[in-house]
Each structure stands twice: as structure tokens, then as C-alpha cells.
Amino acid sequence: MSLSASSVSWAVRDRLIVDGVSIDATPGSMVGLLGPNGSGKSSLLRLLAGLRAPSSGVVRLGDDDLVTLRRRHVAQRVGVVEQESATDTDPLVRDVIELGRIPHRRSWQPAGEHDVDAVRRAAAATGVLERLEQPYATLSGGERQRVQIARALAQDPEVLLLDEPTNHLDIRHQLEVLRLVRDAEVTAVAALHDLNLAAAYCDEVVVLAEGRVVASGTPTAVITEDLVADVYGVTAFVEPHPVTGALTVVWQP
Numbered sequence: 675m676s677l678s679a680s681s682v683s684w685a686v687r688d689r690l691i692v693d694g695v696s697i698d699a700t701p702g703s704m705v706g707l708l709g710p711n712g713s714g715k716s717s718l719l720r721l722l723a724g725l726r727a728p729s730s731g732v733v734r735l736g737d738d739d740l741v742t743l744r745r746r747h748v749a750q751r752v753g754v755v756e757q758e759s760a761t762d763t764d765p766l767v768r769d770v771i772e773l774g775r776i777p778h779r780r781s782w783q784p785a786g787e788h789d790v791d792a793v794r795r796a797a798a799a800t801g802v803l804e805r806l807e808q809p810y811a812t813l814s815g816g817e818r819q820r821v822q823i824a825r826a827l828a829q830d831p832e833v834l835l836l837d838e839p840t841n842h843l844d845i846r847h848q849l850e851v852l853r854l855v856r857d858a859e860v861t862a863v864a865a866l867h868d869l870n871l872a873a874a875y876c877d878e879v880v881v882l883a884e885g886r887v888v889a890s891g892t893p894t895a896v897i898t899e900d901l902v903a904d905v906y907g908v909t910a911f912v913e914p915h916p917v918t919g920a921l922t923v924v925w926q927p
């Protein structure tokens with residue numbers, strides 16, 4: 675399923691946080707949102723998720739304007755992994771992942787066999803199967819992040835929106851999570867800070883600065899030494915890796 679934004683803006687009081695952004699995530703593709711702190715990545719993801727309505731412009735899920743769709747219809751199709759997910763109860767890991775099944779159940783229905791299977795599959799895919807009976811609050815930061823990704827996968831979404839899904843993870847789990855998202859049959863949009871990971875896993879990247887798109891396209895076309903200097907204000911060397919050929923960004927300290 676495609677997800678697109680056309681000239682989407684979002685303002686708080688007089689300040690435009692997202693300013694006329696257009697992006698197009700084609701079915702099955704993985705789009706990376708790049709840009710410095712405060713450039714509007716999380717705000718844009720919330721607009722794409724329908725958690726906020728744009729001040730102007732349109733977000734479309736498939737052919738439909740997101741604001742016209744019922745919440746449940748969206749929840750059955752769009753999974754969201756936000757940066758911090760606080761809970762005010764003390765659930766087990768199993769309960770947290772099972773939340774992903776709620777949009778697929780009638781309100782009075784308890785979890786069925788299909789739901790239990792979906793939870794186990796998502797937990798196995800994210801490496802948290804052994805943690806299912808552990809209180810969520812006692813997990814490490816990286817484990818919590820993987821449980822949140824498991825919750826979104828258990829939702830069996832067609833679109834997955836992820837806000838810095840790798841920021842707490844060790845390198846093996848960073849690679850595993852991005853591989854999982856790329857290989858899942860979903861359209862994914864992920865805010866990422868690591869340009870090397872974005873280049874390795876994204877079909878397209880969109881670079882934001884002060885709420886506006888300053889570049890978009892394939893990682894190789896977009897992630898250049900000039901762009902890094904302009905957008906992040908740092909010097910980098912961008913070259914194909916001598917062994918793998920992958921685009922590699924090395925920082926000048």
C-alpha cells in the first residue's frame with residue numbers, strides 16, 4: 675500500500691514545524707527520513723500516521739485522504755513505532771506486543787489462537803521470545819525498542835512508520851531490525867540518524883531541514899559531501915566502500 679504526503683504543513687502557534695513537505699512511499703519500499711535534530715522528522719511521521727491532522731496539504735493512504743478514514747481502518751493498516759513509549763501500568767512483554775492485535779479484534783473478543791501466533795512470530799523475529807513473561811518495565815532500552823517493533827509487526831500492518839528505530843540498539847540488532855523492516859512486506863518510512871545505515875537499507879531518502887525537504891531520491895544521489903556539509907554543517911568523506919561497494923560516510927572529526 676502506498677503512503678504519500680502532498681504539500682503537507684503543520685504549525686504550532688505561528689511556527690511552521692513541517693513546511694510544504696511532499697513525499698511518496700511506493701508499496702513495499704523503504705524511505706528514510708534524514709535531517710538534523712529538530713528538523714521535523716518526528717512531526718512529519720505523526721502526520722503520516724494520522725496522529726495529527728496537517729494544517730494544510732493532504733496525506734494519502736493508498737488513494738484515500740487519511741483524515742477521512744476511520745481510526746480503526748487506519749490502525750489495521752498502519753503500524754507506528756515512536757521514540758519513547760511510556761506505559762502507566764506494569765504490563766508483561768506479551769501484553770505489550772498483544773496491543774498490536776487490538777485493531778484486528780472486536781472490543782469484546784479475547785485474544786484468539788491467531789493473535790497468540792502473531793505475537794509469537796513477532797517476538798521471534800525481533801529476538802524477544804525469551805522475554806514474553808518478563809515485566810516490560812524491567813527490560814533494557816534496546817529490548818524495549820525491539821518489543822515496540824514486535825508490537826508493530828504483530829499488528830500485521832501494510833505501512834510501518836518508525837521513529838529512530840535503531841537508536842538504542844547494538845550494531846547486530848540495528849542491522850537485524852532494519853533487515854527485518856526491509857524484508858517485511860510493508861511500505862516503511864523511518865526517521866534515521868545513521869547515514870550509512872540509511873544508505874544500506876533505504877530505497878529512497880528524504881532530507882529535512884527546518885521542516886522543509888532539501889533533497890530526496892536514492893541514497894547515492896542524495897547523500898553527498900556537499901549535502902552533509904550544507905545540512906549538518908560537518909565535513910565528511912562519502913565514497914563507495916572498497917570491498918562492498920556500499921556508499922560509506924566517514925566523518926572528519
Ligand SMILES: Nc1ncnc2c1ncn2[C@@H]1O[C@H](COP(=O)(O)OP(=O)(O)OP(=O)(O)O)[C@@H](O)[C@H]1O
Nearest residue numbers: 686691709710711712713714715716717718865882
Ligand atoms: N507540540 C509541539 N509544540 C511546540 N513545538 C514543537 C511541538 N512538536 C515539535 N515541536 C518543535 O518542532 C521542531 C521539530 O521537532 P521534531 O521532533 O519533529 O524534530 P526531529 O527532526 O524529529 O528531531 P530529533 O532528530 O531531535 O528527534 C522542534 O524544534 C520541536 O521543538
